Amino acid sequence: MSQNNDLQMPRPVRDSQSEMNEIVLPNDANPLSALLGGRLMHWIDMAGAMAAHRHSRNYVVTAAIDHLDFWVAVHVGDLVILRSSVNRVFHSSMEVGVKVWVENYIVDTCQHVSSAYLTFVAVDGKGNHVSVAPVVPETEEQRRRYDDAGRRRELRRTELERRKNRRS
Secondary structure, three states, rough: OOHHHHHHOOOOOHHHHHEEEEEHHHHHHHOOEEEEHHHHHHHHHHHHHHHHHHHHHHHHEEEOOOOOOOOOOEEEEOOEEEEEEEEEEEOOOEEEEEEEEEEEEOEEEEEEEEEEEEEEEEOOOOOOOOOOOOEOOOOHHHHHHHHHHHHHHHHHHHHHHHHHHHHO
């Protein structure tokens, strides 16, 4: 089988699952020793890209990020854990979910900080879109995320169309 055909073979969600860990240092924080939101957004983008790279086995670029809330503060010295996986593949685009946790290993606590959905597009070395193999959800949770990703895509398309019409 050629390498190109191998790249189009469906792959399970588990093959894209990634985990990234960061210790919050003073350079990552504001004057109140809380993690900068922009730094967390950067880490979310990196964690999402890892999952998209693993699934597509190609270069990827960030096309969009959905709504983002920060539910608990993260402080200098905390451990930030980012877990990501591909939720669904369309043609050259993929929706990736990233869930962020903060662990305070001194007092043994772990809290959910944020969740995000990002859209990545697979590209070749010249920046041209390339098709991506389908993703295969294996668990109930993965199937739910797969179905939800389709609904979110339709909402994104509707919103994009609405914004285009407002500019005209």
